[in-house]
Amino acid sequence: MTSVLQKDAGKFSLAKKVVAQKGNKKWRHNNLMGYLFISPWLIGFFTLTLIPIAASLVLSFTKYDILSGDVEWTGLENFRRMFYDDPRYWRAVRATVKFAFISVPLKLLFALLVAELLYNARRLVGVYRAVYYAPSIVGGSIAVAVMWRQIFASKGLINEFMLDAGLERKLWLFDIKYAIWTLILMAVWQFGSPMLIFLAGLKQIPSEYYEAASIDGAGTVSKFTRITLPLLTPVIFFNLVMQLIFSFMTFTQAYVVSGGTGRPLDTTLFYSLYIYIRSFGVGANMGYGSAMAWVMLVVIATFTGVIFLSSRFWVFYDTAEN
Amino acid sequence: MSNQTLARVYRNYRKNITSTIRSIIFYPMHAYRTYYHQMKRVINNIIFHPADAYRMYGKHVRHAMRGLVFHAIVIAFGFVMIYPLIWMLASSFKGESEIWTETSSLIPNELNLDNYRSGWKGFAGISFTTFFKNSLWVSGVSTLASVFSSAIVAYGFARIRFTGKKFWFAVMLSTMMLPSQVQLIPQYILFSKLDWINSYKPLIIPRFFGMPFFIFMMVQFIRGIPIELDEAAEIDGCSRAGIFFRIILPLIKPALGTSAIFAFYWSWDDFLTPLIYLNDPRKYTVSVALRNFADPSSVTNWGAVFAMGILALVPVFLLFILFQRYMVEGISTTGLKG
Numbered sequence: 325m326t327s328v329l330q331k332d333a334g335k336f337s338l339a340k341k342v343v344a345q346k347g348n349k350k351w352r353h354n355n356l357m358g359y360l361f362i363s364p365w366l367i368g369f370f371t372l373t374l375i376p377i378a379a380s381l382v383l384s385f386t387k388y389d390i391l392s393g394d395v396e397w398t399g400l401e402n403f404r405r406m407f408y409d410d411p412r413y414w415r416a417v418r419a420t421v422k423f424a425f426i427s428v429p430l431k432l433l434f435a436l437l438v439a440e441l442l443y444n445a446r447r448l449v450g451v452y453r454a455v456y457y458a459p460s461i462v463g464g465s466i467a468v469a470v471m472w473r474q475i476f477a478s479k480g481l482i483n484e485f486m487l488d489a490g491l492e493r494k495l496w497l498f499d500i501k502y503a504i505w506t507l508i509l510m511a512v513w514q515f516g517s518p519m520l521i522f523l524a525g526l527k528q529i530p531s532e533y534y535e536a537a538s539i540d541g542a543g544t545v546s547k548f549t550r551i552t553l554p555l556l557t558p559v560i561f562f563n564l565v566m567q568l569i570f571s572f573m574t575f576t577q578a579y580v581v582s583g584g585t586g587r588p589l590d591t592t593l594f595y596s597l598y599i600y601i602r603s604f605g606v607g608a609n610m611g612y613g614s615a616m617a618w619v620m621l622v623v624i625a626t627f628t629g630v631i632f633l634s635s636r637f638w639v640f641y642d643t644a645e646n
Numbered sequence: 647m648s649n650q651t652l653a654r655v656y657r658n659y660r661k662n663i664t665s666t667i668r669s670i671i672f673y674p675m676h677a678y679r680t681y682y683h684q685m686k687r688v689i690n691n692i693i694f695h696p697a698d699a700y701r702m703y704g705k706h707v708r709h710a711m712r713g714l715v716f717h718a719i720v721i722a723f724g725f726v727m728i729y730p731l732i733w734m735l736a737s738s739f740k741g742e743s744e745i746w747t748e749t750s751s752l753i754p755n756e757l758n759l760d761n762y763r764s765g766w767k768g769f770a771g772i773s774f775t776t777f778f779k780n781s782l783w784v785s786g787v788s789t790l791a792s793v794f795s796s797a798i799v800a801y802g803f804a805r806i807r808f809t810g811k812k813f814w815f816a817v818m819l820s821t822m823m824l825p826s827q828v829q830l831i832p833q834y835i836l837f838s839k840l841d842w843i844n845s846y847k848p849l850i851i852p853r854f855f856g857m858p859f860f861i862f863m864m865v866q867f868i869r870g871i872p873i874e875l876d877e878a879a880e881i882d883g884c885s886r887a888g889i890f891f892r893i894i895l896p897l898i899k900p901a902l903g904t905s906a907i908f909a910f911y912w913s914w915d916d917f918l919t920p921l922i923y924l925n926d927p928r929k930y931t932v933s934v935a936l937r938n939f940a941d942p943s944s945v946t947n948w949g950a951v952f953a954m955g956i957l958a959l960v961p962v963f964l965l966f967i968l969f970q971r972y973m974v975e976g977i978s979t980t981g982l983k984g
Contacts (some may be wrong), residue, residue: 355809357806360802361806361890362799364855364856365796365799365855366814367855368852369817369818372833372852372855373829376828377828377832379832379835383835450970452720454967455728457966457974458727458728458731459727459731461911461962462731462959465915465962466915466934466937466958467936467958467959468730468731470937470951471734471955474948474952479746480749481733481750520977520978524978569823569825573826575917576917579917596827599827620828
């Protein structure tokens with residue numbers, strides 16, 4: 325009796341061992357296959373993202389001239405110069421912050437209003453959506469940036485309208501008061517992608533909520549502020565983060581509209597443009613450019629972090645639905 | 647005819663407005679007979695029993711008016727939105743003097759193709775044929791590379807269990823928010839050390855390593871495919887690679903398509919990368935060429951600039967018109983930047 329039991333136990337443990345070995349083998353095989361499949365991204369991540377970012381941090385403490393290849397360790401000199409000795413740097417920061425903090429809220433506001441408008445349309449939604457999205461689809465291109473410059477040129481479209489309205493021509497692109505507003509207007513004009521995301525968000529809200537509110541006698545406005553807005557906060561949050569990051573990185577439009585210089589008087593000298601000028605322009609110093617890029621990374625990370633932390637207080641997740 | 651019946655007829659008439667229009671076009675006599683009597687009754691009602699008529703039709707009329715006002719607002723605002731684009735298109739057909747004398751007109755006096763002819767000649771003896779060829783080559787290869795490599799990576803993340811999967815996936819998602827400027831300078835130094843400057847390698851080769859946005863979208867898509875399909879294939883002796891090529895790849899075609907559209911579009915519109923890496927005008931892509939072509943210090947022929955601008959937008963517009971549904975879906979579900 326005992327011997328049979330022992331024999332059985334032995335059999336079982338052997339079986340267990342086989343299973344375990346098989347499992348181990350399968351686990352190892354899976355690990356190998358997993359890393360094999362993600363290897364393209366993994367290699368790219370190390371060679372094109374992680375190492376360059378680390379290298380950029382090291383470079384930011386040096387003076388690097390790409391033409392001669394001279395690297396000179398300067399410690400915190402780049403950062404000191406940036407914060408205390410480079411008035412252009414602060415003008416670039418001002419222009420970028422002004423651009424981001426005006427264009428992003430306006431853009432999101434328009435996107436939300438138009439999404440709400442289109443959400444209520446029964447017919448022709450597809451056509452309207454295409455029309456409102458068209459500026460965004462072409463907006464990042466050089467062709468449209470060039471067109472924008474010509475619209476606000478001294479003999480351009482806007483001045484033509486000004487003359488028709490009995491007003492004087494204005495040099496929009498060369499006036500320190502107006503130049504940045506042409507870029508803000510262009511950014512707001514391209515509210516297409518947040519609009520589409522809002523539209524998708526609006527469709528997620530169950531119609532029962534609105535019906536119930538109607539029965540309780542809620543009007544259009546209170547329905548919007550009490551149902552739509554709270555339920556849309558996750559989408560607003562997402563759009564806010566993405567658009568803020570994109571607007572901090574704006575380059576093409578500023579480069580074309582300002583002729584690559586950030587004129588007039590650096591009022592359109594966006595941060596990315598200034599990095600480009602300092603790293604690839606005349607007398608380029610890639611160390612300085614790297615230092616600026618790293619400050620940008622830290623600032624964007626901080627902003628994103630702050631929005632994430634604050635989201636606890638204003639983003640509403642509908643737990644009942646999940 | 648009682649008021650109730652009349653109201654029903656009217657409601658039907660409103661509901662079936664499309665069939666009404668169809669019947670008016672294809673069966674005019676029948677439509678005339680039907681609607682003549684209906685309309686006569688409605689008009690009679692309005693004239694002889696205005697109070698009843700108001701009670702019956704008032705709501706419908708107000709509703710219709712509201713719809714009309716709504717559509718008028720949406721259309722007017724939409725017109726303002728695309729006005730600059732229409733203006734650019736119109737200007738590209740205007741003659742040399744017309745551009746300056748009739749700046750704001752949206753309809754050119756004649757369809758003048760001179761701008762296209764002179765613009766196509768390009769600058770420095772290089773025509774736009776070269777630039778378009780360059781752009782098509784760069785965008786085409788980048789698109790294929792990024793979509794295929796992203797699909798491979800997405801399969802790994804979506805279907806294989808391996809140590810550290812969650813960690814790497816989170817890392818990948820976080821790289822989506824990384825400002826590209828930080829990588830720009832060291833990448834430039836790396837590529838110049840590899841002697842890749844003034845070639846298409848810096849524009850194309852990074853695309854072979856998958857793109858986080860596409861990987862994310864495809865992972866979501868693959869997760870929606872029942873795993874039983876994979877398991878059945880595995881039992882039948884299909885390898886991992888076989889499952890990927892024969893089962894997953896054909897099933898995620900919509901996600902591949904959406905990624906391809908965006909990959910092409912981004913690559914076509916990219917300006918900073920070719921601006922930094924390409925020095926030889928012969929190698930310029932359309933966007934860099936256009937910016938040089940439109941250099942305000944040298945250009946006087948703005949019609950030609952607009953014409954080339956319009957041509958540069960054609961591929962993007964074609965993609966948008968043909969695949970609008972996929973693009974809208976891609977943006978709505980993953981927040982891809984359009």
